[in-house]
Amino acid sequence: MPTTPPSGLPEARRNRQLAESFGTDAARYDRARPRYPDALVQRIVSALPGPDVLDVGCGTGIAARQFHAAGCRVLGVEPDARMADVARTLGTAADVARFEDWDAAGRTFDAVVAGTAWHWVDPVAGAERAARVLRPGGLLAPFWNVLRFPDDVADAIVGACRRALPEAASDVTAMTKGALDAYRPVCVRAADGIRDAGGFAAPQQWRHDWEWTYTRDAWLDQMPTLGAFTRVPPAVMADVLAGVGAAIDARGGSFTMGYATVALIAVRTDA
Numbered sequence: 001m002p003t004t005p006p007s008g009l010p011e012a013r014r015n016r017q018l019a020e021s022f023g024t025d026a027a028r029y030d031r032a033r034p035r036y037p038d039a040l041v042q043r044i045v046s047a048l049p050g051p052d053v054l055d056v057g058c059g060t061g062i063a064a065r066q067f068h069a070a071g072c073r074v075l076g077v078e079p080d081a082r083m084a085d086v087a088r089t090l091g092t093a094a095d096v097a098r099f100e101d102w103d104a105a106g107r108t109f110d111a112v113v114a115g116t117a118w119h120w121v122d123p124v125a126g127a128e129r130a131a132r133v134l135r136p137g138g139l140l141a142p143f144w145n146v147l148r149f150p151d152d153v154a155d156a157i158v159g160a161c162r163r164a165l166p167e168a169a170s171d172v173t174a175m176t177k178g179a180l181d182a183y184r185p186v187c188v189r190a191a192d193g194i195r196d197a198g199g200f201a202a203p204q205q206w207r208h209d210w211e212w213t214y215t216r217d218a219w220l221d222q223m224p225t226l227g228a229f230t231r232v233p234p235a236v237m238a239d240v241l242a243g244v245g246a247a248i249d250a251r252g253g254s255f256t257m258g259y260a261t262v263a264l265i266a267v268r269t270d271a
Helices: 011-032 038-046 062-069 081-089 123-133 151-164 166-177 179-197 216-225 234-250
Strands: 052-056 073-078 093-096 109-115 134-148 204-215 254-267
Touching (some): 011 081, 011 216, 038 062, 038 254, 052 123, 062 109, 073 081, 081 093, 109 123, 123 134, 123 179, 134 179, 151 234, 204 216, 216 254
Parallel strands (some): 052 109, 073 093, 109 134
Antiparallel strands (some): 134 254, 204 254
């Protein structure tokens, strides 16, 4: 979930600090974060001119492993060495670099993808670099998982945060109750960057809706990996998790999360 960085620092630095906070518990991130719908992965792969995929902001390699399972050769680019180390351990080759600064060393690809990561990339500079490394007919395909909470679970999370973490209440409310609305500016910014960079056909938006049932423990394992919580002190996070866990227990120990996975797809028009 894109999250407003804390005030008091230049925006670029604040964004970088938040982006790099996910690596503080990279193993948990890989274990707990949702995967992407296989239907989306297969749809992207079926549109490619070849099997070579560059995964920007690959993190621990969640999306990269899905593209590999679909028959692709995947290289990741990840600015956080801790995340890249986990990706390599789990079988994804990964270079450590910000995508805007990354040296392709003459390598080219049939797709540049980014799973819930392109909002950390400068939209114009990132699209320009993608255009340089994509083969004609290749795809630039950033995509995001957007959470769609049941109302009672959303209320429980917001209530727990208002009590234990009031400074994050607005971010948490956006995450739990208006996630699709919160993502629209992210998608618009990315699409504008693609158009401004040139070298691509007009971007299209694809959407895949799906569901996942979480047990209490599985959801509480994931919550600290979300952007609103990655830098929360452990004692405060424990209070938030206790409140949310009690609410999930009260509804029988599990809930079904709705997801919308939103993708922007742009075809590289020429070399």
